[in-house]
Amino acid sequence: xxxxYRKEINAFFSSLIGYIAIVVFLxxxxxxxxxxxxxNVLDYGYASLESLFFVAPWVYLFLIxxxxxxxxxxxxxxxxxxxxxxxxxxxxDIILGKYFAALTLVFFSLLPTLIxxxxxxxxxxxxxxxxxxxxxxxxxxxxxxxxAFVSIGLFASSITSNQIVSFVLAAFLCFFFHWSFDFLSGxxxxxxxxxxxxxxxxxxxxxxxxxxxxxxxRDLVYFISFTAIFILLTKTVLESRKWK
Amino acid sequence: MSVKxxxxxxxxxxxxxxxxxxxxxxxxxxxxxxxxxxAGKSTTMKMVTCFVPQSSGKATVCGFDTMNNPMEVRxxxxxxxxxNPLYYDMYVREYLEFIGLVHKLSNIGKxxxxxxxxxxxxxxxxxxIGQLSKGYKQRVGIAQAMLHNPDxxxxxxxxxxxxxxxxxxxxxxxxxxxxxKTVILSTHIMQEVQAMCDRVIIINKGKLVADDxxxxxxxRTAGETIVRxxxxxxxxxxxxxxxxxxxxxxxxxxxxxxxxxxxxxxPREEIFRFAADKGLTLLTLNKEHSSLENVFQELTNx
Numbered sequence: 001x002x003x004x005y006r007k008e009i010n011a012f013f014s015s016l017i018g019y020i021a022i023v024v025f026l027x028x029x030x031x032x033x034x035x036x037x038x039x040n041v042l043d044y045g046y047a048s049l050e051s052l053f054f055v056a057p058w059v060y061l062f063l064i065x066x067x068x069x070x071x072x073x074x075x076x077x078x079x080x081x082x083x084x085x086x087x088x089x090x091x092x093d094i095i096l097g098k099y100f101a102a103l104t105l106v107f108f109s110l111l112p113t114l115i116x117x118x119x120x121x122x123x124x125x126x127x128x129x130x131x132x133x134x135x136x137x138x139x140x141x142x143x144x145x146x147x148a149f150v151s152i153g154l155f156a157s158s159i160t161s162n163q164i165v166s167f168v169l170a171a172f173l174c175f176f177f178h179w180s181f182d183f184l185s186g187x188x189x190x191x192x193x194x195x196x197x198x199x200x201x202x203x204x205x206x207x208x209x210x211x212x213x214x215x216x217x218r219d220l221v222y223f224i225s226f227t228a229i230f231i232l233l234t235k236t237v238l239e240s241r242k243w244k
Numbered sequence: 245m246s247v248k249x250x251x252x253x254x255x256x257x258x259x260x261x262x263x264x265x266x267x268x269x270x271x272x273x274x275x276x277x278x279x280x281x282x283a284g285k286s287t288t289m290k291m292v293t294c295f296v297p298q299s300s301g302k303a304t305v306c307g308f309d310t311m312n313n314p315m316e317v318r319x320x321x322x323x324x325x326x327x328n329p330l331y332y333d334m335y336v337r338e339y340l341e342f343i344g345l346v347h348k349l350s351n352i353g354k355x356x357x358x359x360x361x362x363x364x365x366x367x368x369x370x371x372x373i374g375q376l377s378k379g380y381k382q383r384v385g386i387a388q389a390m391l392h393n394p395d396x397x398x399x400x401x402x403x404x405x406x407x408x409x410x411x412x413x414x415x416x417x418x419x420x421x422x423x424x425k426t427v428i429l430s431t432h433i434m435q436e437v438q439a440m441c442d443r444v445i446i447i448n449k450g451k452l453v454a455d456d457x458x459x460x461x462x463x464r465t466a467g468e469t470i471v472r473x474x475x476x477x478x479x480x481x482x483x484x485x486x487x488x489x490x491x492x493x494x495x496x497x498x499x500x501x502x503x504x505x506x507x508x509x510x511p512r513e514e515i516f517r518f519a520a521d522k523g524l525t526l527l528t529l530n531k532e533h534s535s536l537e538n539v540f541q542e543l544t545n546x
Contacts, residue, residue, distance in 0.1 A: 002345070003342060003345035003346045004346075006342070006345065007331075007334075007342050010334075010338070011331075011333070011334075014333070015333060078329050078331075078332075079325065079327045079329035080329040080330070080331060081329075082290075082295055082325045082327075082329060083323075083325060083329050083330075083388075085294075085295060086293045086294060086295050086318055086321070086323045086325075087318055087343070087346045087347070088315055088318040088319045088346070088347065089318075089346060090315070241296070242296075242297045
């Protein structure tokens with residue numbers, strides 16, 4: 001697993017992929033938090049990072065599928081998957097190596113935004129007057145959301161040799177699992193009956209729940225099982241070539 | 245037996261890509277896999293390396309079953325796939341380091357130096373794989389297959405894309421390796437089989453049609469002898485064909501003929517006497533080896 005992890009990390013940072021992903025994330029969130037008149041913190045007047053945590057899932061919706069789209073699709077189209085799977089590596093080693101590498105990239109994109117936190121901490125009146133609990137919760141929530149999106153992205157990449165198909169499918173699945181259950185729960189069919197349940201299937205409800213600053217075990221279990229399910233699906237897809 | 249294949253069959257839909265193939269390879273043996281395109285050579289290799297599962301039959305490598313014990317098999321095998329897949333944006337050394345890590349080698353650096361030296365990559369070792377020419381990429385492929393010093397080497401067309409000098413080097417490298425390891429290689433080139441292989445297996449349409457040493461296979465061409473003759477003068481074709489023991493005569497160039505003997509006869513003596521009788525100047529009288537190509541065509545055109 002470690003050998004694959006190292007290879008993937010090297011691939012991210014020896015090409016433009018890693019830097020582009022990080023820079024794009026920072027530019028978009030930076031513009032939203034500090035520059036755009038409708039959303040910037042300075043005009044808003046309250047010391048909070050809500051705009052960051054609102055926009056970050058939307059940026060990740062496109063960025064994470066872009067990071068993960070090549071992970072298996074490229075190996076399949078180049079034939080290097082044949083080289084990898086005839087080495088003493090288990091499928092799960094290959095998947096987890098790629099999963100942790102992509103998650104590391106997500107982590108590195110998030111890391112510089114701590115400067116936003118420090119800046120707003122300083123700007124608060126009085127200094128430090130902001131809901132730190134909610135902010136740390138939101139960071140944890142974003143990492144879990146990143147983990148869920150990465151696992152979706154790996155799955156989408158494993159079922160095709162075409163990177164564009166992989167990207168579009170991953171972005172769609174991320175959107176579907178993140179937001180659509182929120183909207184679906186508003187349907188008259190579910191409303192006031194099982195709308196809570198429908199909402200709880202989606203990622204967003206759990207992300208918002210963690211963002212409040214309370215790390216609930218239910219949300220943790222949700223995110224961990226969500227990621228595990230997509231990783232197992234990916235494993236099944238990779239193993240399916242061995243079916244007779 | 246380091247590699248043992250028993251009744252191996254692979255079905256793709258209704259098509260029998262590999263049909264009931266059995267063979268064994270001992271340690272210290274180089275086995276050549278021959279067959280026309282699509283005969284099932286690569287598929288057989290993919291089954292032995294645990295990349296695709298067989299439909300029925302059994303393959304074992306160093307006593308480990310490919311279906312039940314794939315991890316052990318993969319550790320024992322060095323495999324060069326036909327398409328030689330590589331990561332083009334990695335550097336040669338970086339790639340070999342990655343392969344070394346995958347195999348959890350302890351002395352990676354030293355081993356890479358050895359392999360780079362052995363495969364003649366020294367001058368190219370700091371380049372990106374994508375920048376290398378086809379022959380050098382092939383060497384990287386061979387280097388990665390041999391990096392962990394495997395007991396069994398499975399090389400799918402190892403010499404494709406190499407220039408004549410590289411061919412000689414890589415062939416002697418493989419032949420040397422074959423002394424202590426088990427090597428299975430596939431090729432289209434007959435000279436290669438003669439140069440490297442201790443044994444040849446010919447596959448046609450998924451079926452095994454021959455399993456023998458190259459020498460024995462050569463003798464299979466109905467026992468006829470082919471002699472190349474060149475005269476300074478131009479004798480009549482009719483007279484040549486009339487020499488006793490000669491079956492047919494083919495004109496090659498102006499004064500050159502290929503004389504095919506009747507089975508079991510060597511017509512050289514008669515040709516010499518014929519030339520002496522007629523006062524012709526004999527320039528060439530050379531026994532041609534009935535080539536493996538002929539055997540190959542005979543066996544695979546059925």
